Amino acid sequence: MTPADASAGSTPSHRRVRHADGLFVRRTRGALLVLGRGEDPLVLRDISIDLWDALDEGRSVADVADLASEGMGVTSERAIEDLVPFVERLLAEGLLEDCTSLT
């Protein structure tokens, strides 16, 4: 999924994802560490933690982009552009799974 795809209307941005099963996670005040397939855990902070939680609730990428646009004070389109690579990285790391049952 590219940013262009995301805004193309066939709605990869409406794709729903959720945490992959069996994640190794530690949550502390100010940071969320998640170990995926790689050697280094992903360290999420601030609004990234809210986005992670929203994705886990099964909200679509577009919905989460709205949340990000509010949090970061940018347009929804810009938020999607920023969010898609983030989601793609999480998917590649095995930290998120497509959740087709919710689509």
Place this chain on the structure above:
Amino acid sequence: MVTPLDDHLTVVAAQGLPGARPLDATEPLAESEFGALLRAAGGERIAGHLVAAIDSGTVPATDGQRARAQDRHEAAMAVDLHLERVLVAMSGRLGRDGIEHRALKGPVLARTAYPDPALRSFGDVDLLVEGARFDDAVAVAATTSGDVRYGEPRPGFRSRFGKGVCVVQPDGWEVDLHRVFTSGPFGLAMRAEDVLGDAATVTVGGVAVPALGPTSRFLHACYHAALGSRRPRRSALRDIAQILHADPPDPGAAVDVATRWRGRAVLQRALWLTQDGLAAPIDGSLVEWAASYRPDRFERLALAAYTSERASYAVQAATGIWALDSWRDQAAYSGALLLPSREYLSEREGSYLRRWRRAVRLGGRWGPSS
């Protein structure tokens, strides 16, 4: 003598426990003092408690000091996550081979005793394995080119008398496979069936991992704190206080099992060390029991093999024979230690004569009649 750093660690390790006292300071520590505390807290595996202590005001700190503590805690948590991945993989491999095992210490206590797993950091993976399949478990753990540390004096020794082995994985993570909780007399007096019969399950990374049950968890925490080293880590003492506070065992069952293992003095020592090493009171019937218990002769002598100035693994091995009841076990045990394989010998004393001289010295110094 209690140094200021010792006192600071005592406060940090007790953070969040009922009745815990704060640091005797209203201003943040000087940078050098805080740096020493930060390094020590990392070594004692209580960096998470340090962050919590700062956030609660128990330890006054500047924003910069708080950020450094958070960095240290995140580094510790990153290690924890890797180790949990190793634990799940190893437990799965043992399970597929039908080898009964139990996860120990950090990853288990983090989930059973602590309100947040992030508060309990650890440094390796520990699994207790049934003695009858111990050598199979070592083979499984070493399958991926793991390097097995600690050889055995004779084939079959470690599965019958040993504490366990450390298998270093190719990526450097260590997996300790235990047959019992400790080496020496207290390990040899343990009854592994009590441990395997007291089972629980914890979910790690979405996978159910077999773990010690409540009585064994508590006793293992006590054995680790009382016998693991002459000065236990604060995290080991916090484990005991945390279990007593949040996941208390049946006191009668704990003393009964310790009695069968001839280890009531271990339980007592662990409780006393916890009382002294944390800035929070511990109480309850086990603490009352410990105040009045008088160790028997075996316990006094065995405890010295772990806690005296001259304590060492060799002393524990030499004194282990006291814990063996049957003459067959005694003969097999002493025979293996006095006449080990040449390979084992070459890694240690080098010759049988030197080994026997050493055994005589240890026997003279530590014998039950001394």
